[in-house]
Amino acid sequence: MTDFLFPDAHIPPPALPADLDRLPLIHRLLLGYYGQPQPRTPWTPLKQFVYSLLSARTKTLASDQVMRDLEARFGPKWESVRDAPLSDIEQAVQVVTFPEIKAPRLKLALQQITARYGSLTLDFLANYRTEKIRAWLEKFEGVGPQVSAAVVNFSTLRRRAITLDGHHLRVVQRLGLTPRGDVRRTEEILMRMVPETWSAEMLDEHHSLFKIHGQTLCTLTDPNCNSCPLLSVCRYGQRTVTPKSTLVSLGD
Ligand code: SF4
Numbered sequence: 001m002t003d004f005l006f007p008d009a010h011i012p013p014p015a016l017p018a019d020l021d022r023l024p025l026i027h028r029l030l031l032g033y034y035g036q037p038q039p040r041t042p043w044t045p046l047k048q049f050v051y052s053l054l055s056a057r058t059k060t061l062a063s064d065q066v067m068r069d070l071e072a073r074f075g076p077k078w079e080s081v082r083d084a085p086l087s088d089i090e091q092a093v094q095v096v097t098f099p100e101i102k103a104p105r106l107k108l109a110l111q112q113i114t115a116r117y118g119s120l121t122l123d124f125l126a127n128y129r130t131e132k133i134r135a136w137l138e139k140f141e142g143v144g145p146q147v148s149a150a151v152v153n154f155s156t157l158r159r160r161a162i163t164l165d166g167h168h169l170r171v172v173q174r175l176g177l178t179p180r181g182d183v184r185r186t187e188e189i190l191m192r193m194v195p196e197t198w199s200a201e202m203l204d205e206h207h208s209l210f211k212i213h214g215q216t217l218c219t220l221t222d223p224n225c226n227s228c229p230l231l232s233v234c235r236y237g238q239r240t241v242t243p244k245s246t247l248v249s250l251g252d
Contacts, residue, residue: 022177023193023206026230030209033229034216037208039201040154045122046078046113048155049137052147053106057166058096065095079120082110105142112140122151130159145184153207158200162187163207167214174218176235 043051050070055063073092074080081089090103114120125133134148149161164172164183172178178189194203217224225237 022233023190024195026175026177026233027206027209029229029233030213034209034212037205037212040204040208042154042156042158045125045151045155045157046120048151049109049122049147050078050081050106052150052154053109053140053142054093054096054102056102056142056147057098062095062097066093069093069095078110082107082114082120102142105140109140109143126157130161133157133159134161145187149187153200153204160191160194160198160200160203162190162194162203164190165207165211166220167218168207168210170220171210171214171218174223174234174236175230 042048047067051063051067054066058066069092070081073088074084081092084107086104086107089107090099093099093103093106096102110120113122117124125136128136130152133152134145137143137148137151138145146164149163151157152159153161153163162168164187169183169186172186172190173180177193178186181189198206213230214220217228218230223236223240225231225234225241228234228237231237231241
C-alpha cells in the first residue's frame, strides 16, 4: 500500500579486509571494561519514532521523562497527542530541547502517518525492506538517519542499523574508524565493517557500549585517555597521551 513512497536503496561498496577486525575488537574491549549493557525491551515502531524525534540533542534522562510526561497528560493512545492543541503538546514536551520546534513536528508527523496509512500506527513497516523503511521515515520533517536508524534497530522492527548519536559519533571519529563526516556517511562506512553475523540486537548492544563510553570516559571536553580500554587502538588517544617513559619527574 505504501510502495509508491519508497525510493530505491543505496548499496554501499564492500569493506577493505583490514577494517573487518576492528569493530569486533573494540566491541570486546568495551564489553570487558563496562560489562554487558542492560538489554532493551523493544517498543513499537511508533513509540520509538516519537521518542527518537523528541530526544535529538537532549539528555537521556530528559528524553525518558518526556515520554512519562506525554502519557501522564494524554494517556497511552498516540491519537490523543495527535488531536491535542499544539500549545498543550508544547507544554508536555517542555523538558526536551527546542520544544517549540519539536511539538509541531510531532503533531504534524502523527497527522501525516494517519493520512498516509489510514490509522496511527507504524507496524505496517515490518512488511518492508530496511532501506525502504528508513527512506520513508526520513521524509518526515526533523527525521534524519539517526532517528530512522533508531526506529528500525531499537523497535520491534529489529533491523540491522547503527544509531549514531553524538556520543557514538564522537568516539568513532576519535578512534579514527571513519574520516570526519556526517551521520549518514559515517554509518555507511561503519556498516561495511560490521561482521555479517552481527544481529540487530548485537548492533543495539554495540551502540549502547559506545554511548556508555562517550558518557563515561570519552567525554566531549575531557576524554580520560589514560584510563581508556581503547587507548591501544585509538588514533586520538595515541596522539594525545604522553608515554610514561618520557615523563620527567618533578620531584616532591
Ligand atoms: S583513548 Fe581517549 S579519545 Fe580514544 S576512545 Fe579512549 S578516551 Fe576516547
